[in-house]
Amino acid sequence: MVKIADKRVERSKAAVLAETYRQLKQSGISGISIDEVSRASGVSKTTIYRHWTSRSALLIDACSKLGGASPPPDMGTLGADLYALAKTLAEQLQTATWATVYPSIVDAAERDPEIAALRAGLHEAFMAPFHAVIERARGRGEVRPAKPATDVIAAVVGPLFYRRWFSNEAIDDRFTEAIVAAAVKDILS
């Protein structure tokens, strides 16, 4: 009996998460309504709030489905590693679902501390492979000691994010190569 009840709980949780994720993709975080999630998933609001203590808690759970970072490349030089990461990021920015949803998280983070914590967690996960390749290059003596890894990351990731969400320009290979080349030149000198 316990098992059947457990399965029912899992099924209703999955239905709520799937519907929340659907709304997230369609309207961003601010467009998600618990009333509408309840109606579309057929799970009562009481049950939803039994599983998730707040709207933010449910959003955070749904956002964890947005996907994580890939394992860090290991091509032998910092330039090659950064270029591989930047190229993957550029592609994702122009095609992946998370690139459409991310601004809604950034916006909500301005006013909601729980969403700000979600933003920080997502950012940390996305940047982990960058930290990995920079630290490995530092071990090889490719990064001058005074250069913080976060400076290098800002110099590579910042221009890509800027083009996707602010200037709305295409991110082509020429641009990605130029950004990485400038960052590497700055690290070495």
Next chain:
Amino acid sequence: MVKIADKRVERSKAAVLAETYRQLKQSGISGISIDEVSRASGVSKTTIYRHWTSRSALLIDACSKLGGASPPPDMGTLGADLYALAKTLAEQLQTATWATVYPSIVDAAERDPEIAALRAGLHEAFMAPFHAVIERARGRGEVRPAKPATDVIAAVVGPLFYRRWFSNEAIDDRFTEAIVAAAVKDILS
């Protein structure tokens, strides 16, 4: 009689814009409700929609109060000009109202073509002084011909935006200087 009617129209338009701007600062673009603007300003929805054809049209009008860019500096070198602009931008990102509201515009632009046009207009206005100093430096032979101005802008503005809205790191003078120095080094070589 016409004049009195005109003044009344101006007063009610101003009340609607002021209330919309107040909500914009408080909740971002997605938090603005015409019902609530009507209630708080005391102007009927019918009248609001007589002055603005759509919710987006009103939002665009309210966003024009967010402030514009300052005139371009002219310090004699591209490095000094870019540093002056970057320093002002860094300060604004950490203190100005528009920095809190901008992510809501970027988010809404993902789904609303009218807001996307607003984002493009704001972006063009904010970047105009950067274009001005880069073109002036190009005239002095400080920028190699093959380097697009938009690359230089992405290399300076991108990392600042990234720190403010994505990594949530402090933007201090050391960072701003390092970013500008790397961009200038890349332009010259």
